[in-house]
Every structure is written in C-alpha cells, then in structure tokens.
Amino acid sequence: MSVYVVGHKSPDTDSVTSAIAYAELKKAMGVDAVPAMQGELNPETTLVLEKFGFAAPVIMTDGAGKKLILVDHSDISQAPDNLDKAEIIEIIDHHKIGDITTNNPILFNAQPVGCTGTVLKQLFEINNVKITKNVAGIMLAAILSDTVLFKSPTTTEADKKACDGLAKIAGISDMAALAMEMFKAKSAVAGVPARDLIFRDYKDFDMKGKKVGCGQLEMVDLSLIDDMRDDLYKTLKEVKEEGGRHTILLMLTDIMKEGTDLMVISDDVSFVEKAFKVKIDGPTVWIDGMMSRKKQTIPPLQSAFGC
Ligand code: MG
Numbered sequence: 001m002s003v004y005v006v007g008h009k010s011p012d013t014d015s016v017t018s019a020i021a022y023a024e025l026k027k028a029m030g031v032d033a034v035p036a037m038q039g040e041l042n043p044e045t046t047l048v049l050e051k052f053g054f055a056a057p058v059i060m061t062d063g064a065g066k067k068l069i070l071v072d073h074s075d076i077s078q079a080p081d082n083l084d085k086a087e088i089i090e091i092i093d094h095h096k097i098g099d100i101t102t103n104n105p106i107l108f109n110a111q112p113v114g115c116t117g118t119v120l121k122q123l124f125e126i127n128n129v130k131i132t133k134n135v136a137g138i139m140l141a142a143i144l145s146d147t148v149l150f151k152s153p154t155t156t157e158a159d160k161k162a163c164d165g166l167a168k169i170a171g172i173s174d175m176a177a178l179a180m181e182m183f184k185a186k187s188a189v190a191g192v193p194a195r196d197l198i199f200r201d202y203k204d205f206d207m208k209g210k211k212v213g214c215g216q217l218e219m220v221d222l223s224l225i226d227d228m229r230d231d232l233y234k235t236l237k238e239v240k241e242e243g244g245r246h247t248i249l250l251m252l253t254d255i256m257k258e259g260t261d262l263m264v265i266s267d268d269v270s271f272v273e274k275a276f277k278v279k280i281d282g283p284t285v286w287i288d289g290m291m292s293r294k295k296q297t298i299p300p301l302q303s304a305f306g307c
Pocket residue numbers: 008012014015072
C-alpha cells in the first residue's frame with residue numbers, strides 16, 4: 001500500500017518540496033512513498049519545481065483509507081479531510097504541535113527551526129541517504145522561502161547551516177539571487193482574483209472555540225496591490241462571513257521593508273488590538289517588523305483570545 005507524503009492545505013513551497021524530498025528519502029529506504037499536495041501550486045512553487053526539474057505532485061485532499069505522512073503541519077484543520085479514517089504513520093514539522101492525535105506510536109519529528117526542509121536535511125544524514133542535486137535545490141528553495149532569505153525571526157543557525165550544505169550539493173553559488181527570483185514570482189498578483197490571493201497562503205485556527213483565519217501575501221513592494229485593496233477587503237469580508245469566522249486577517253507583508261500591513265475584519269477588533277497593541281481605525285494597520293505568521297501573528301492572537 002502506498003504511503004502519501006502530504007503538506008498542508010493552501011500548499012506553499014515548503015509543503016510541496018518537503019513532500020517530494022521526504023518521499024525520495026522514504027523511497028531510498030524501500031517505502032512506496034508518493035508525494036502529494038492538497039491544492040494547486042502557487043507561482044513561487046511553480047518556478048521552483050520547473051527550475052529544478054520536478055513534476056507537480058498529485059493532488060490528494062481526502063485521507064480516508066490512506067496511509068499518510070504529514071509534513072509542514074500537525075493541525076487537523078490543515079490536514080486532508082477524513083483524517084479520522086486515515087492512518088498517520090509519521091509527522092515531520094516545524095510548527096507548534098497541533099491538535100492531531102494518533103492511535104499508535106509514530107515518528108513525530110518537529111523542531112523549532114525555520115523550515116521543514118531543515119529537519120529533512122538532518123533526516124537524510126541520520127539515515128545515510130545521499131541528497132541528489134535537484135532535491136537539494138528544492139530543499140534549499142524551501143528554506144529560503146520560509147525564512148525569507150533569513151530575514152524572518154523564525155530563522156535559526158540550523159537553517160543557515162542546512163542552506164550552506166544544500167547550496168553546495170545543488171551547485172548554487174548565489175542564494176540571494178535564487179531567493180530574489182522566488183520573491184518576484186511570489187509577488188505576481190496582477191490579474192489574480194482577490195479570492196485566490198487570500199487563499200494563496202492561508203490558514204484557519206481554532207482559538208477558544210472561535211474560528212480565526214489568517215492569509216499572508218509576501219511581496220517585494222506593496223504598491224503592487226495598491227489598486228486591489230478595496231477588492232481584497234470586500235472579498236475578505238465575504239470569506240469571513242461564509243466560513244462563520246470570528247476574525248479574519250490578511251497579512252500584506254513587505255519583504256523589503258520588513259513589516260506587514262495587516263488587514264483586519266473581526267466581530268470584535270479588541271482581540272486584535274490587544275494582541276498587537278495597536279488601534280484599528282481603518283481596513284489595515286502597519287506593524288513594523290512583522291514577517292512571520294507562525295511566530296509573530298498567531299501566538300499574540302492566541303494569547304489575546306485566551307488560548
Ligand atoms: Mg508551510
């Protein structure tokens with residue numbers, strides 16, 4: 001029986017490349033592993049897979065009756081549907097521990113590093129499996145993406161060290177140039193429907209029984225969305241209502257200025273005001289230094305909601 005290696009919903013580069021890379025490692029160890037993803041490739045990941053010569057993984061959104069290895073998440077809300085009817089055999093991650101539980105003991109390797117790719121680099125080494133040139137390329141790309149070229153506060157020494165090693169294997173001498181190429185692809189928003197932009201990198205969370213959603217758009221220059229702000233706000237409001245969400249946020253992150261213009265719609269903005277010590281009197285509020293949803297947006301929100 002095949003084992004599906006799958007990342008979170010609204011797949012990002014780490015989710016997709018980690019599924020591919022870990023499936024390669026498992027295959028080298030004799031496991032019939034199939035990389036999968038839960039949605040279409042985003043523009044950044046499309047570029048990365050093309051550049052290093054990989055086909056898109058199969059799309060798999062229903063876990064019923066399947067054996068799964070989860071990468072880059074451990075939350076039920078981010079995992080394939082019908083998770084209770086799936087058998088989870090491993091989880092490899094770099095987020096806070098989510099709400100997934102299992103009936104049997106499993107390999108659970110989550111580390112406080114900037115990217116699943118960094119954890120995978122170690123697993124290749126521990127298992128004595130050589131990383132091929134192209135796999136090194138996609139793992140490197142994932143770490144550069146998740147850490148925003150080491151600018152995100154989620155970055156650790158382990159991520160930098162992993163990148164040095166992977167760049168050598170991949171034959172890449174200029175990591176910054178690769179990162180810039182990816183950031184530009186990620187910034188491509190012209191002509192994309194607002195709804196697609198909101199869900200491009202989006203996660204729902206349960207905060208003390210309240211559904212809180214948070215999307216993020218990382219751009220090299222926020223002026224790229226100047227004429228789309230009204231549409232984004234209107235659509236964000238629709239998404240909030242149709243999903244019965246208490247609060248929805250869209251992080252408009254400026255990679256160069258290293259901060260986020262946070263779009264907020266909430267039944268009670270005081271939670272968000274308390275979380276970020278700001279006053280919300282317009283559609284967005286600029287928060288200097290905010291780059292990471294995982295480290296800077298979700299934890300203060302959870303505290304404000306009393307989680
Ligand atoms: Mg991810």
